[in-house]
Amino acid sequence: MMDIFEDLKWRGLIHQTTADEFLPGWLGSGSRTLYAGFDPTADSLHVGSLLPLMILRRFQKAGHKPIAIAGGATGMIGDPSGKSAERNLQTQEQLDANLAGIETQMRHVLDFECGDNSAILVNNNDWMSKFSYIEFLRDVGKNFPVNVMLAKDSVKSRLGSEAGLSYTEFSYMLLQAYDFVHLNREHGCELQIGGSDQWGNVTAGIDLGRRMNSVQLYGMTCPLLTKSDGSKMGKTESGAIWLSAERTSPYQFYQYWVNVADEDTGKCLRFLTELSRDEITELDKAREETPHQRESQKRLAEELTRLIHGESGLNAALKATEIFFGAEIDSLTDAELGQIFADVPSKQLSPSRLVDEKIGLIDAVVESGLSKSKSDARRSIKQGSIYVNNSRVDDIEYQLTREDLASESVIVLRSGKRKYALLRFLD
RNA sequence: GGGGGGGUACCGAAGCGGUCAAACGGGACAGACUGUAAAUCUGUUGGCUCUGCCUUCGCAGGUUCGAAUCCUGCUCCCCCCA
Incomplete structure (x- = not known):
């Protein structure tokens, strides 16, 4: 069994524990059960959830049993920690849909069918919803001194703010605390x-475990995954990077990691991949000596894309990358193009236009939406920024024909470096 | 209520009778360079049936061979005095 504690420490994943001296030996001497919570505020996890998920995976690989708890109950309330304002409450239907989506994704990272230390996913709504308000106050609430609760940072910061803190959010802590006690009782x-x-x-x-059941429980926190400028990892101008292919295509996902800043890459490799120390050290060196090769970013992107989207997802992302960065496009199928250009707008035109009517490049560029007027299209072509299937065409008179089809029925137009549009010639 | 200034292209801002599709700056887009970074350099930035034509300078009229530029009315904004 590998030394999980030592590995986590080397990776910089241990921020604080409740028992620094005790945990290494304890973890090294048997299979333990641990858990982490996930917030079901959407039907997909995003990059922010990747870190705790990977930590659970590391524990599982070291022989421990991970429990992922989806906060069906707590998700209805919202954790005030680190939030500046009150959360919107969610409906039951939303939550159910979200939980289903999240479970699918977790299966990529955790093994749910490996015997004794199989991962399990539980929903705290299953036990929380059975409580009556009175029961909860009597059994759980009475174990919480308010003065201790008020001293917690998460509460203090909100009390001082303008938004304040509702009683509901204030109670969040009790729910999460009870989860731990429940999981201890039911799953050890x-x-x-x-x-x-x-x-x-x-x-x-x-604290609650000690008071209610006289058991000793342990805690460990990891650093938050932030960028060198202090902002959160996994956010772009256009929104969060999700783990579901429907929300963030494998290509976009791959690209996000390829574009991680040099300063952040080392941290990401340690936190999010399972590469060995030697490999990571080597990549650090490569980044130092030949930064332009961006070997470590590529490796990071490859590892994570394979984990989340599988080998086929990675291949699609790589193929798309090749094409988006200039490779000529030909002899592909509609299906392949559809996958690669999943994020690209397309325009459907009648196939007869390719044969009988002839479609001029200028018109095609306008119809595809790449240019807003014919004058604009003309200028772009003259300036050499228009590409048909990724090869530059600077002839204003150019007419598209069947010869220009990149697959059965699709022509790929591009303006500038990144802006693509598909023309589909289908009835 | 009195006096003054002003509304120009995505934004800021010149132009104040013809050579104005409108200087200049920013932004945006593109090309070169490059590490899918940043910077830099270059070009483009109303439309079209494109070496020419059409429509734009708050709105509506007028003067003139000719107006973004002059006149009249309307409208909106800013400043000063009440």
Whole structure:
């Protein structure tokens, strides 16, 4: 069994634990059960959830049993930690749909069918919803001194803010704490992991375990995955990077990691991949010496895309990358093009236009939406920024014909470096 | 209520009778360079049946061979005095 604690430490994944001295030996001497919580606010996890998920995976590979808890109940309330304003509440239907989506994705990262230490996914709504308000206050609430709760950072910061803190959000801590106690009782779970902003909630659970059941539980937090400029990893101008292919195509996902800044890449490799120390050290060196090769970014992107989208997803992303960065496009199928250009707008035209009517390049560029007027299209072509199937065409008179089809029925137009549009000649 | 200034292309801002599709700056787009970074350099930035034609300078009229530029009315904005 590998030394999980040592590995986490080397990767910089241990921010704080409740038992620094004790945990290494404890983890090394048997299979333990641990859990991390995931917030079901959407039907897909995003890059932000990748870090705790990977930590669970590391534990599982080291022989421990991971529990992922989807906060069906807590998700209805919203964790105030690190949030500046009150959350919107979610409906039951939304939550159910979200949970289903999330589970599918977790299966890529955690093994749910490997015997004793199979991962399990539970929904805290299953036990929380059985509580009556009175019961909860009597059994759980009375174990929480308000003065201790008020001292937690997550509460303090919100009390001082203009938005304030509702009673509902204030209660969040009790729910998460009770989750831990419940999992301990039902599954023998003894360790909770979470981001460093979860410290208050984690220790609340440990306290509750001691008070209710006289058990000793443990907690471990990891650093938050942030960029060197302090912003969150996994966000772009156009929104979050998701783990579902429907929301973020494998190509976009791959590209996100290829474009990680040099300063952040080392951290990402350590935090999010399972590459060995030697490999990571080598990549660090390569990044230092030949930054323009961007070997480590490519490796990072490759590892993560394969994990989340599988070998075929990775291949699609690589093929798309090749094409989006200039490779000529020909002898592909409609299906392949459809996958590669999943994110690209397309325009359907009648096939007869290719044969009988002849479609001039200028008109094609306008119809595809790449240019807003014919004058604009004419200028673009003259300036050499229009490409048909990725080869430049600077002849204003050019007419598209069947010869220009890149697949059975598609011609790929491009303006400039990145802007693509598909013309589909179908009835 | 009185006095003054002003509304120009995506934004800021010149132009104040013809050579104005309208200087200049920013932005945007493209080309070169490059590490799918940044910077830099170059070009483009109303439309079209494109070496020419058409429509634009708050709105509507007028003067003139000719107006973004002059006149009249309307409208909106800013400043000063009440």
